[in-house]
Amino acid sequence: MNKVILMGRLTRDPDVRYSQGENPLAIARYTLAVDRRFSRKDGGDGQQTADFISCKAFGRSGEFAEKYFRKGTKICVTGRIETGSYTNKDGVKVYTTEVVVEDQEFAESKNSGSGDFSQPAASGSAAPVAAADGFMNIPDGIDEELPFN
Numbered sequence: 001m002n003k004v005i006l007m008g009r010l011t012r013d014p015d016v017r018y019s020q021g022e023n024p025l026a027i028a029r030y031t032l033a034v035d036r037r038f039s040r041k042d043g044g045d046g047q048q049t050a051d052f053i054s055c056k057a058f059g060r061s062g063e064f065a066e067k068y069f070r071k072g073t074k075i076c077v078t079g080r081i082e083t084g085s086y087t088n089k090d091g092v093k094v095y096t097t098e099v100v101v102e103d104q105e106f107a108e109s110k111n112s113g114s115g116d117f118s119q120p121a122a123s124g125s126a127a128p129v130a131a132a133d134g135f136m137n138i139p140d141g142i143d144e145e146l147p148f149n
Contacts, residue, residue, distance in 0.1 A: 002080040004099050006053060007107050008034035010073050014057075016066040026062030030055055030069065032077065055079070057101035065104065074107040 011031045018024040033050045055077055057065050069075065079101040088094050 004081055005078050006032055006034050006099065007076045008032035010069055010071050010075065011052060012071045014065040014069050016062055025059055026066065028057045028062035028065035030065060054098040055101050056098055057104060061101055061104055076105050076107045077101050078103045
């Protein structure tokens with residue numbers, strides 16, 4: 001089984017290119033900085049280190065990345081590892097490893113670092129609003145409208 005799950009931050013905006021042909025296909029490439037669980041001991045400073053993992057997304061996933069992902073965005077990716085190799089212009093064989101994205105999603109709210117989700121709805125209706133912890137508060141008296149108990 002070849003399955004990868006990663007959570008990290010984009011090191012830069014995705015690089016998106018389109019394939020040639022009758023039906024061009026979006027191919028997005030980006031690098032995720034994924035924190036390691038444990039800090040490196042040999043440095044002596046105890047700082048947490050990260051791995052920088054190359055990812056590529058095709059088709060609609062590539063278009064989504066182009067439209068919504070920006071440097072610093074925290075995302076969660078599932079996919080598979082793909083390895084390959086090529087010979088560079090100096091005649092040296094280079095080995096590659098990247099994650100082919102099967103699913104990608106945001107791992108935090110868009111405004112988690114700035115802004116405020118707790119603003120009431122402009123219409124004045126009893127719409128759910130996000131609390132400081134990021135979860136939605138359900139207004140009182142809405143029990144009758146829920147399709148389940």
